[in-house]
Amino acid sequence: MVSILAYGGYVPRLRLSREAIVTANSWFNPALKAHMAGERSICNWDEDPLTMAVAAARDCLTGVAKESVTACHLASTTLPFVDRQNAGVVAAAAGLPETATTMDVTGSQRAATTALAAACRDGSGRTLLIASEKREARSGAPQEALYGDGAAALLIGPGPGIARLVASAGVAVDFVDHYRAPDHRFEYGWEERWIRDEGYQKIVPRALEPALAEAGISGAEIDHFVMPCVYPAVTRSFARTYGIRPEAVSDTLQAVMGEAGAAHPLVMLTRVLEQARPGQKIVLVGFGQGADALVFEVEEGIARLEPRIGIGGHLARGRPETNYQKYLAMNGLVDQEHGKRAEIDGQTALSTLYRKRDMVTSLIGGVCRTCGTRQFPKSALCVNPNCGEYDSQDDYPFADEPARVLTWSADHLVFVPTPPAHYGMVQFDGGGRFMADFTDVAEGEVEVGMDMRMEFRIKEMDSDRGFRKYFWKAAPARQG
Numbered sequence: 001m002v003s004i005l006a007y008g009g010y011v012p013r014l015r016l017s018r019e020a021i022v023t024a025n026s027w028f029n030p031a032l033k034a035h036m037a038g039e040r041s042i043c044n045w046d047e048d049p050l051t052m053a054v055a056a057a058r059d060c061l062t063g064v065a066k067e068s069v070t071a072c073h074l075a076s077t078t079l080p081f082v083d084r085q086n087a088g089v090v091a092a093a094a095g096l097p098e099t100a101t102t103m104d105v106t107g108s109q110r111a112a113t114t115a116l117a118a119a120c121r122d123g124s125g126r127t128l129l130i131a132s133e134k135r136e137a138r139s140g141a142p143q144e145a146l147y148g149d150g151a152a153a154l155l156i157g158p159g160p161g162i163a164r165l166v167a168s169a170g171v172a173v174d175f176v177d178h179y180r181a182p183d184h185r186f187e188y189g190w191e192e193r194w195i196r197d198e199g200y201q202k203i204v205p206r207a208l209e210p211a212l213a214e215a216g217i218s219g220a221e222i223d224h225f226v227m228p229c230v231y232p233a234v235t236r237s238f239a240r241t242y243g244i245r246p247e248a249v250s251d252t253l254q255a256v257m258g259e260a261g262a263a264h265p266l267v268m269l270t271r272v273l274e275q276a277r278p279g280q281k282i283v284l285v286g287f288g289q290g291a292d293a294l295v296f297e298v299e300e301g302i303a304r305l306e307p308r309i310g311i312g313g314h315l316a317r318g319r320p321e322t323n324y325q326k327y328l329a330m331n332g333l334v335d336q337e338h339g340k341r342a343e344i345d346g347q348t349a350l351s352t353l354y355r356k357r358d359m360v361t362s363l364i365g366g367v368c369r370t371c372g373t374r375q376f377p378k379s380a381l382c383v384n385p386n387c388g389e390y391d392s393q394d395d396y397p398f399a400d401e402p403a404r405v406l407t408w409s410a411d412h413l414v415f416v417p418t419p420p421a422h423y424g425m426v427q428f429d430g431g432g433r434f435m436a437d438f439t440d441v442a443e444g445e446v447e448v449g450m451d452m453r454m455e456f457r458i459k460e461m462d463s464d465r466g467f468r469k470y471f472w473k474a475a476p477a478r479q480g
Contacts, residue, residue: 001158001159001160001164002119002120002121002122002123002156002157002158002164002165003156003157003158003159003160003161003162003163003164003165003299003301004154004155004156004161004162004163004164004273004296005064005126005155005156005157005159005161005162005301006060006061006062006063006064006154006155006161006162006305006308007060007152007153007154007155007162007269007270007273007274007308007310008056008057008058008059008060008061008062008152008153008154008270008308008309008310009056009059009150009151009152009153009267009270009271009309009310009311009312009313009314010052010055010056010059010132010150010151010152010309010314011041011148011149011150011151011257011267011311011314011315011318012041012042012043012044012047012052012149012150012314013044013314013317013318013319013440014041014042014043014044014318014319014321015039015040015041015042015256015257015318015319015320015321016039016040016041016042016321016322016324016327017039017320017321017322018035018036018037018038018039018040018145019036019322020321020322020323020324020327021035021144021145021324022035022036022145023324024140024324025139025140025144028140029140031142032140032142032145035142035145035146037255038254038255038256039255039256039257039318039320040145040146040147040148040257040258041148041149041150041256041257041258041260041318042148042149042321042327042330042331043134043149043330043331044330044418044439044440044457045330045416045417045418045458046439046457046458046459046473047134047149047457047458048080048134048458048468049076049078049079049080049086049132049133049134049151050079050080050086050089050090050093050132050456050468050470051455051456051457051458051470052132052134052149052150052151053074053076053086053090053130053131053132053151053153054090054093054094054456055151055455055456056130056132056151056152056153057072057090057094057128057130057153058094058399058400059153059308059309059310060128060130060153060154060155060308061094061095061128061155062306062307062308063306064155066094066095066096066097067097068126069096069097069100069126069127069128069155070099070100070101070124070125070126070127071100071101071102071103071119071125071126071127071128072087072090072091072094072096072100072101072102072103072127072128072130073087073102073103073104073105073115073119073127073128073129073130074086074087074090074102074103074104074105074130074131074132075105075106075111075112075115075129075130075131075132075262075263075266076104076105076106076111076131076132076133076261076262076263077106077107077108077109077111077133077135077180077261077262078133078134078135078136078261079104079106080468082182085102085103085104086104087102087103087104087130088102089361089470090102090130091128092357092361092362093361093362093399093456093470094128095362095397095399095400096128100128106262108262108288108289108290109261109262109286109287109288109289110262110265110286110287110288110289110290110291110292111131111262111288112129112131112262112263112265112266112286113170113265113266113284113285113286113292113294114170114286114292115129115131116129116154116156116265116266116284116292116294117165117168117170117292117294119156120156120165120168120294121168123157123158124158125157125158126155126156126157127155127156127157128153128154128155128156129153129154129155129156129266130151130152130153131151131152131153131262131263131265131266131267132150132151132152132263133149133150133151133260133261133262133263133264134149135147135149135187135260135261136185136186136331137186137187138186138333139328139333141186143187143189145258146230146254146258146259147258147259147260147261148253148257148258148259148260149257149258149260150257150260150263150264150267150311151260151263151267152263152266152267152269152270152311153266153270154266154269154270160299160300160301161299161301162273162298162299162301162302162305163273163276163282163296163297163298163299163302164296164297164299165294165295165296166214166215166281166295166296166297167211167212167214167215167294167295168211168214168292168293168294168295169207169208169209169210169211169214169292169293170207170290170291170292170293171203171206171207171290171291172289172290173203173206173289173290173291174289175198175199175203175289175290176190176289177189177190177194177195177199177288178190192231195231196231196233196234199287200229200231200234200238200287201234201237203287203290203291204227204238204285204287204291204293206291207285207290207291207292207293208238208242208283208285208291208293210293211283211293211294211295212242212283212293212295214295215281215295217281217295218242218243219239219241219242219243219244220243220244220245221281222242222244222245222248222281222282222283223248223276223280223281223282224248224250224272224276224280224281224282224283225238225239225244225248225249225250225283225285226250226265226268226269226272226282226283226284226285227250227284227285227287228252228259228264228265228268228285228286228287229252229287230252230254230259232252232254235249235252236249250268250271250272251268251271252264252268253267253268253271253311253315256315256318257315262288265284265285265286267311268284269282269284270310270311271310271311271312273298273302274310274311274312275312276298276302277298277302278298278299278300278302278303279297279298280297280298281295281296281297281298282295282296282297282298283295283296284296326418329417330417330418338415338417339415342415345464346460346461346462346463346464346467346469347462347464347465347467348462348467348469358395359376359377359378360470360471361470362397362399363376363397363398363399363454363472364378364395364396364397364398365377365378365395365396365397365398365432366378366379366393366394366395366396367393367394367395367396368382368384368387368389368392368393368394369392369393369394370382370387370389370392371384371386371387371389372431373387373431374396374398374428374430374431374432375393375431375432375433376398376428376432376433376434378393378395378396379393380393396432398428398432398434398454399454399456399472400454401428401429401430401432401454402428402429402451402452402453402477403426403427403428403429403434403451403452403453403454403474404426404427404429404449404450404451404452405424405425405426405427405446405447405448405449405450405452405474406424406425406426406427406433406448407424407425407448408422408423408424408425408438408446408447408448409422409423409424410422410443410446411423420443421437422437422438422439422441422446423435423436423437423438424436424438424446424474426452426474434474436454436472436473436474437459437471437473437474438452438473438474438475439455439457439473439474439475440455440475440476441475441476445476450476451476451477451478452474452475452476452477453474453475453476453477454472454473454474454475455472455473455474455475456470456471456472457470457471457472457473458470459471459473
């Protein structure tokens with residue numbers, strides 16, 4: 001038997017008001033007023049699909065022995081590297097062993113559901129499946145309001161867990177509702193009626209009906225029907241057709257975050273698992289150049305799972321953002337003047353990155369085996385003046401260590417895309433100090449003694465060479 005063993009999620013803190021989007025653009029497209037209500041999640045300037053994937057993976061691995069994970073699969077259509085394995089970066093940052101196999105799964109909006117079905121059929125080890133998406137849209141396009149950024153992660157492996165796969169079915173159909181070529185930043189989509197009537201209505205049943213038949217259940221027995229779709233009428237239509245109770249149709253989260261593309265099936269599934277009870281039946285549908293349908297039964301282990309932040313916790317900590325111009329600037333949708341301080345060459349020495357990969361990507365420092373002093377970065381000499389032992393450092397991971405602000409500064413002279421730059425010294429609770437950049441804070445919010453946690457983020461962008469530098473920053477541990 002193969003089961004989902006754990007789940008985790010991540011939604012960026014910032015929520016862009018759809019009213020701000022509509023107000024800025026409805027002068028030339030009045031139809032946008034139909035999308036006035038609610039808000040969508042948006043990445044901070046230092047977030048992308050990889051950083052969100054790491055956050056979701058860390059949440060999923062709460063209370064899990066990381067050395068037990070044998071594979072890490074990352075599903076997305078917006079991965080930052082075309083020729084560098086993105087899953088490898090995530091696995092290292094999440095603290096997985098180098099023996100874990102890594103794989104990028106991409107090219108379709110149902111990449112995550114296809115990967116989930118494959119992982120459940122495999123069952124040879126523990127697979128960490130992460131789906132993360134940051135879809136871009138032109139300024140003023142309806143998709144700008146409908147999309148949202150987010151990630152979710154599932155740990156799948158043999159034995160009893162929190163939900164087991166009962167049945168699955170899938171079809172591959174080259175139905176092109178939208179597409180994006182490698183040399184194009186934005187996708188091109190076809191009309192809604194075509195997608196609804198010829199796509200969802202005719203393709204999804206070819207996966208859903210055999211999955212229900214294999215599971216031996218009717219629509220009335222479904223407790224949670226999870227089907228991402230930006231067209232609410234489509235989901236309601238399926239519920240009526242298959243006799244699914246209206247209260248069993250899961251919230252698409254459109255009002256509070258928008259749709260996170262290939263990640264959204266796992267985002268919605270994670271939200272459902274946060275509230276599910278043993279014995280309940282969950283049906284998950286993924287759509288995109290075909291369809292996947294998976295039927296799960298919630299197991300007793302759901303009640304024993306260690307608490308995690310999940311999708312619900314991240315949604316609850318949202319921070320409103322009404323400055324549409326700031327959103328455009330953070331996403332490079334306007335050609336903004338950054339001044340002379342932004343003109344420093346940002347080339348990365350790839351040889352140094354490789355040699356220091358444990359420190360840079362995994363935030364590995366040292367602990368002295370003689371006196372127990374922890375320090376970051378790791379060095380040949382113990383920093384304890386009462387010890388001073390040479391070559392006594394063992395690896396010590398700091399990524400999950402709680403920390404507090406020891407000193408801080410808010411600097412308007414240093415260039416960052418969203419000034420001021422916050423940085424300072426943080427003191428780890430178990431010992432060790434780290435001079436870190438701060439993220440997810442606004443001016444006036446930082447104070448000495450503030451609880452912090454480490455977050456994997458973009459340090460800076462080398463736009464000349466198309467390289468992103470990742471490192472760890474300190475963020476408030478409790479955000480509201």
